[in-house]
Amino acid sequence: MANPISANKAELLAIANAVATEKMIDKAIVVEALEEAIQRAARARYGAENDIRAKLDTQTGDLRLWRVVEVVDEVEDYFKQVDVKQADKLEKGAKVGDFIVDPLPPVDLGRIDAQSAKQVIFQKVRDAERERQYEEFKDRAGEIITGVVKSVEFGHVVVDLGRAEGVIRRDQQIPREAVRNGDRVRALIMKVVRENRGPQILLSRAHPDFMKKLFAQEVPEIYDGIIEIKAAARDPGSRAKIGVISYDSSIGPVGACVGMKGSRVQAVVQEMQGEKIDIIPWSEDAATFIVNALQPATVSRVVIDEDENRIEVVVPDDQLSLAIGRRGQNVRLASQLTGRGIDIMTEAESSEKRQKEFVERSEMFQNELDVDETLAQLLVAEGFGELEEVAYVAAEEIALIEGFDEDLAAELQSRAQEALERKEEASRSERRELGVEDALAELPHLTEAMLVVLGKGGIKTLDDLADLATDELIQKARGDARRNNNNDRSDRNERKRADEKPGILAVFGLSEEQGNEIIMAARAHWFDDEPGFDDEPGSENEEDALAADASQ
Numbered sequence: 001m002a003n004p005i006s007a008n009k010a011e012l013l014a015i016a017n018a019v020a021t022e023k024m025i026d027k028a029i030v031v032e033a034l035e036e037a038i039q040r041a042a043r044a045r046y047g048a049e050n051d052i053r054a055k056l057d058t059q060t061g062d063l064r065l066w067r068v069v070e071v072v073d074e075v076e077d078y079f080k081q082v083d084v085k086q087a088d089k090l091e092k093g094a095k096v097g098d099f100i101v102d103p104l105p106p107v108d109l110g111r112i113d114a115q116s117a118k119q120v121i122f123q124k125v126r127d128a129e130r131e132r133q134y135e136e137f138k139d140r141a142g143e144i145i146t147g148v149v150k151s152v153e154f155g156h157v158v159v160d161l162g163r164a165e166g167v168i169r170r171d172q173q174i175p176r177e178a179v180r181n182g183d184r185v186r187a188l189i190m191k192v193v194r195e196n197r198g199p200q201i202l203l204s205r206a207h208p209d210f211m212k213k214l215f216a217q218e219v220p221e222i223y224d225g226i227i228e229i230k231a232a233a234r235d236p237g238s239r240a241k242i243g244v245i246s247y248d249s250s251i252g253p254v255g256a257c258v259g260m261k262g263s264r265v266q267a268v269v270q271e272m273q274g275e276k277i278d279i280i281p282w283s284e285d286a287a288t289f290i291v292n293a294l295q296p297a298t299v300s301r302v303v304i305d306e307d308e309n310r311i312e313v314v315v316p317d318d319q320l321s322l323a324i325g326r327r328g329q330n331v332r333l334a335s336q337l338t339g340r341g342i343d344i345m346t347e348a349e350s351s352e353k354r355q356k357e358f359v360e361r362s363e364m365f366q367n368e369l370d371v372d373e374t375l376a377q378l379l380v381a382e383g384f385g386e387l388e389e390v391a392y393v394a395a396e397e398i399a400l401i402e403g404f405d406e407d408l409a410a411e412l413q414s415r416a417q418e419a420l421e422r423k424e425e426a427s428r429s430e431r432r433e434l435g436v437e438d439a440l441a442e443l444p445h446l447t448e449a450m451l452v453v454l455g456k457g458g459i460k461t462l463d464d465l466a467d468l469a470t471d472e473l474i475q476k477a478r479g480d481a482r483r484n485n486n487n488d489r490s491d492r493n494e495r496k497r498a499d500e501k502p503g504i505l506a507v508f509g510l511s512e513e514q515g516n517e518i519i520m521a522a523r524a525h526w527f528d529d530e531p532g533f534d535d536e537p538g539s540e541n542e543e544d545a546l547a548a549d550a551s552q
Helices: 004-023 027-046 084-090 111-137 208-218 253-258 260-271 286-293 317-324 326-338 347-369 373-381 387-392 395-399 406-434 448-456 462-466 470-474 489-498 512-527 540-551
Strands: 052-056 063-071 099-103 144-153 156-160 165-168 184-193 200-204 227-235 239-246 276-281 301-305 310-315 341-346
Touching (some): 027 052, 276 286, 317 341
Antiparallel strands (some): 144 156, 156 165
16 A cells, blocks of 8 residues: 555645646746645644744655744743743754744645635636736737637627637727637737736737738738838728838839739738728828828829928819718828828819918908008018018018018018017907916916917916916817718727817917926926925926826
């Protein structure tokens, strides 16, 4: 008959090895779980108040059990302390302050103890397995992975990735794509989130990067870095656009991505459930790129507004619907591809707009500069649109206009400056009538006209302004000029972003840096009496406070 002690040794080591191999975790973690389970059982037997330790030798399978006690002059806790006399029986020469080991006999696990030990081991193994999964996938965001559909729950697809599970949420699926249990799917790892129930591996088939990675798998030149996808935009399941550039003049980027008889692009299209893909040559020149991005429509003219980060595109009348696309799809994708807002208009609309602006600016110059219609129109025709441009441009530029001379240029600049002063004074009076504090007028970048707008918006004191986030002050309205009703998800998201409320001073075109400086200066008085803050606005601590507020 086999020695029962030896059998137990072998069984403990076998359990540790089997679990570690099956779950692909470190054997030491399983051994630690076994030791903790035995410690719990021993505490239940000898008293939970005892400090009991267990150690399993991973080579021999020997299990040692002991109690740790502290040597003290006067015992207060009889479970964890002993006096010097008692300690001497356990370990010769023990003195006050020492921790000594009191060996305990092994315990036989009863049914309840065994069940408790089993739960401890399972929990430890689960925790270790979750940690292994997180470590394995945490740095793989941006990769394409293949898995098997395990289940579809409330529209979300759970994918078995082998040693972990991923989720393709409903908004990251290709619309109208039907998947069933057992189907093999490819998806992009978007991110891996550590949670108590285990790592959440979030997958996507709708993200533009999924398409970019598919092209990298199908086009060797992209994988090798000879061709680069500079931008991508998708309307999942319907249409997509990518901008590509070649760093080898002998290789055409569009042709390489299309492949022989379209073989390469068709492989990507099939994986994306028939999504049509426009492959566009990328260009450093924004105007050229936007013309390419709006294909197949023909573009007559492009006007770029760098301040507003928008592009005005003029197309022939018969190209308008083609440029906008079905339910605004073409212009929306082109806008995403270029990262700019796009306003599409016909030749007639553009001409009407330019004529309206010409008349308005001419009338403004006539009224403000007290000049005749012809002279005002000459200024507008030469590109002057604001009084500030006339007042502060070099006088030589005005004198170069046909029919103008230096004396006329000086006179026009003088009148423009006087007009600006009149407007400033009128705004100052209106601002004070609105009850806006003079302290706001001392803040950087704010003009009297801006203060009037703030006053009308209920911002009348330093505290009122300081309570704003930078976006609430300067954020510009977003969204394309032309949008059609569309029930698909991407268009709803686009409208939601476009409907965000613009900042109070959005029309003045202040930069984010200027907005931050205004808010910091308005908050400076908050920290005048606070230790650790500099008196000067813009100190590091104040900047940190502003950054934290802006992030909210």
